[in-house]
Amino acid sequence: MVKRPLALAVALLAGCGTPFGIYHEVRPGQTLYRIARTYGVDPAKLQRLNRIQDPTRIRPGDMIFVPGADRTREVPTMPTGGKRTATTTRSTQPPPKGSSGARERVEIASRPKATSTPKSTWSGGDAPKLIWPVPKGEVSSGFGQRDGAPHDGVDIRAPEGSPVLAAADGRVIYSGDGLKGYGNLIIVRHQGSWATVYAHNKENLVNKGDFVVQGQKIATVGQTGRASGPHLHFEVRFGKAPKNPLQYLAQRSTSSGS
Template sequence: MRPLTIALAGAAITLAACTSPRHRAPVEERGTVSRPPVVATAPAPAASLPAVAEPMKPATQPDETARVAAGSYVVRPGDTLIRIGLETGQNWRDIARWSGLENPNALEVGQVLRVAPPEPAPGAAVTQAVAPPARADAKPLPSAAGAAGGTATAAAPTTPPPAAASTAATRDAEDGLAWQWPATGAVLRGFDEARTKGVAIGGQAGDPVLAAADGRVVYAGSGLRGYGNLVIVKHNATYLSAYAHNQALLVKEDQVVRRGQKIAEMGSSDAERVQLHFEIRRLGKPVDPTRFLPPR
């Protein structure tokens, strides 16, 4: 009886273990975890995000660079409208008008200015606003207050004085301009584009300063630091000339001048000694004046 009882008890335990509900739970949980739904579709949106957003920014950069480069100028620290005009070969008043400036003295670093005439609208008639300077006669100043922002003390002569032998004119084959020396003194300092941007011509206080070629005065005043009393003459679309450190200015802005006409008196304003600082600029870039002036 005892071995039979033990065998029956073992069989009952084995049967109870097989039918226990605790062994069915892992099967149901694995079935629940392995259901496909939510996990497979989650990565799709993340993969599509970069393709939509990134390429938009670089596309505008070339257009903006081209806009700034095409007849525009970005204001830098220390800039004035007069200096910008000198460096771009334009009349500062034109730059103010083209850029729509209400106050030409209030420039901001990073501001974009137009330094070339705006293109006419399609189909619009193009007119010449200003006659060529060579065809117009020079006008004398009515009084000493005539020079804008300058220190004019006398009226400009109605006819240019006779040129000295050392100031005989030479003609620029590229633009048809006839150039002459603006003063008869010795050259004190030669051209250096990085430092002087022109030549220094010696003389005595009050010596005549002459227009080096026909043109129109685009600036006469003392508003450009380092130049003292300054006259800038625009000769054509390519060239302008600058006459600095004068003691007196004899012309005013927008006045037509002829080659050899007295436009100022030599001085030492904003300089260590009496001298004429003379520049010729081609499209705003300083060039060696001795390349254009006749040999002495």
């Protein structure tokens, strides 16, 4: 069981030096320059914000944080010389300044799935669609009041060492054991002001600053911190406000207990 101090921590971590924006997944043939021009962002700023040392070495599947954007856009691609992996469509974005004015073709490539679970669709401030962080776990304690105190998430019981998956794409803004009671804790920042929280882990497998994709294994179930047995304490937050995770996950029955 964990209590309110996390609310302030999430709000501070999520807001510290990280402006509003979205994550753009790099597709084959896209360059940092083209991504920046499509979103109207200075390429140097995009490179600096994402801590990219060599902008020519970004790869398909990389996640680029784009400040100020509220939705993903189709970015024109350069010919890759490889086999196309998906249908080619025409860009709806205006050509970069100085171009001939002809619309360029864009290749929409499918990202390899980390698991067989459905992909998340975060979009600006829209409510998130999440996958279960412990797919075969059992909800042992729900959201709301518990023993006269707020319970800002759900507890998902599972055998110790079970995989903990990222519920959606995002950036790790905290990975450590410095918040009393939570044990090994991970906080992932998503688009807009959304964040997900994973507590009591046996082992954290990602570090602060890492990009994670939905379904990626980021930790293992444990009982570190104040825990009454192996389980994942999972929270969904918008800013510092806790949200009931069950409203964003596939329906499951809950049982009493901890």
